[in-house]
Amino acid sequence: MACGSCSTGKDGQPKGCKNNGTCGSDGCNKLTVFDWLSNMELPQGVAPFNYVEVRFKNGRKLFFENSEHLTLSIGDVVATEADSGHDIGIVTLTGELVKVQMRKKKVRTNSDEVKKIYRKASQKDIDIWQDYRAKEDPFKVKARQIAIRLKLKMKISDIEFQGDGSKATFYYTAEERVDFRQLIKEFAQEFRTRIEMRQIGFRQEASRLGGIGSCGRELCCSTWLTDFRSVTTSAARYQQLSLNPLKLAGQCGKLKCCLNYELDSYLDALNNFPKQDTKLFTEKGKAVCQKIDIFKGSMWFAYEGEWMNWFELSTDRVHQIIEANKKREPVASLEDYVVETASEINTFKDSVGEDSLTRFDKPKNKRNNNKRRRNKRQKSKRPKNNSQKK
Template identity: 70%
Template sequence: MGCSSCSTGKDGQPKGCKNNGTCGTDGCNKLTVFDWLSNMSLPNGERPFDFVEVRFKNSRKEFFRNTENLSLSIGDIVATQAQSGHDIGMVTLTGELVRVQMKRKKESFDETSASKIYRKATQKDIDIWQKCRNREEEIKKRAREIAIILKLQMKISDVEFQGDGSKATFYYTADERVDFRQLIKDMAKAFGIRIEMRQIGYRQEAQRLGGIGSCGRELCCSTWLTDFRSVSTSAARYQQLSLNPQKLAGQCGKLKCCLNYELDVYLDALKDFPSQDTKLFTDKGLAFCQKTDIFKEMLWFSYKEDPGNWHVLTKDQVNTILAKNKKKEKVASLEMYAIDVNVEEKVVFENVVGQDSLTRFDKPKGKNTRNKNKNRNRNKNKNRNRKRNQKNA
């Protein structure tokens, strides 16, 4: 849903807005909400909802009251109320959909305690805001150096300036509690601004920094995912994935959020599916489950005495045998129920043009190389004998 001015240039950045996707029209911002009620008019006598959703750096969004009755639309830069001073943000949603978003996020509708929008940002406000944004990388680097000098076990991952430049919020990750009182003093002295430290989790750090996942697409947490549900190793077990932490972990170091996407489908398929530790009692012997295919509804069993010979059974056949085993009845053998599975052979390499030799471009060796060598040796011997005869004579 990118805007027309954000086509990619040679350097990988958008040509129009030059902000890596955070354009003024809000058409290609991450976590953008489409206002599908914008073309509908309110009934007679209904006042428009006076709360507005405003987005700040990265994915931080807050709701503000439009007390001045400003005519705001998506993409407008506004000056909002802060604890001290004012902040600069972009309007991402207006109208009745803001009410829906506030209900979903369980935000309060109390007008007295809600923060306000002061005005539309002037050019001076935007210049100060951009100047502060340009200082963030330099200050983050300097703050990391100060933390290393103080030997603090923490990682400063991001810095966010307030719109008026009077305050900066430092986001950090740490495994344990960190005493950063001296760090705040040193940074306030070095930068001349008010400092706020805010600890975030590793998933939130990946959300703020962004990146490309192993699937080749931009991270879900930095584009559209808003809530982080807990992901356990059981999600990988249900989907029959190998428990390899290098493959299952994302850039945050935790299990990938996408492991939960298809989990419900697997759980529905496993409701009436025999478990992996199913045992079948037959007259020929005890059989164990070796492999399962949930979506093909097939299971592979082998006898305890012959583990190398597998027999393929369907889910219904296994349930039938289990029902007989519960009644203490044994079936004759697995061969009575086994089915033949036609495995299609995959062609790894196919010789299309007949050029399958790796040495086809090499120079061909001579056929009579051995004979030539023999003739050379004979000629050498003859010459030697002639020279000896001439000396003796």
């Protein structure tokens, strides 16, 4: 099913964005904000907020002033002001929630960043917009071929045409500085439009392209996440995760953003743990921490020189030993503070009583079986002696 801004075309497929019913995973519902004030009316004498939020390709959103006081609703296609010419976008939010979003993103109403809405897009505007949107994929292939021919160490990930086709923005990623002066000249000759090169990071590239993560769901950066915070390996260390780059890296090649989701909970839980480099002094010897379990609230210690024997202690008992060491009170051994766990021995019980777990452990002696078969065959071939003794 299509979104509200798409009209139905042939065979029941939606027009417009050409997502053909996959609006939840592609364009129309990307980074949406639910308008929970849509059913509420403003008090008398209060003028409606005269700014709207407009979405462009791949979830790019900007705020615009409704200077003409047009009657706009979510899903309307509008022509907006651009640096040169006009652009075409879809209204995603109106009313008082736009004020909240602008305050959240620190955008002022009287700043130069906020441009104006010209009009609601006519059918001619939409046709020109769709024609240039259809040219983006073949142009992207040609642009990559030109960059490879010029031997530039860059990757062109996406192209976005302005609504009137007067400008094309090329999004690229590169690890080093790229001299693309010759590239822009060839692009201008090939595509016959004004060229703008915009470098983005690897996380921004993944958010624009989208995809499915290792959890089986759509990427957070392409659906709802807008704040790209830095993720370090210390987040994995605090959560006791193995530092395997194949498992910790996302589709962008960087550490997964979801490593920061539960980090605050782990840090709060680690406040109750003593430092791992703390040594416990007992009459039996010094003990060093080998492992911790945040969920159980347990720590494993081993004596120096006896690294194979670990003793599980709760954090409360570890604090007791540390306090005793500070007061220089004698502590006999760690065995007195070990957490008591009921050991369960799992034995195999056959419900039928015929099978055995070790029935396949010993291989059968094929040679003895073959000898027995040969002896039986020879005995069966021998002639029977029917003569009677006199």
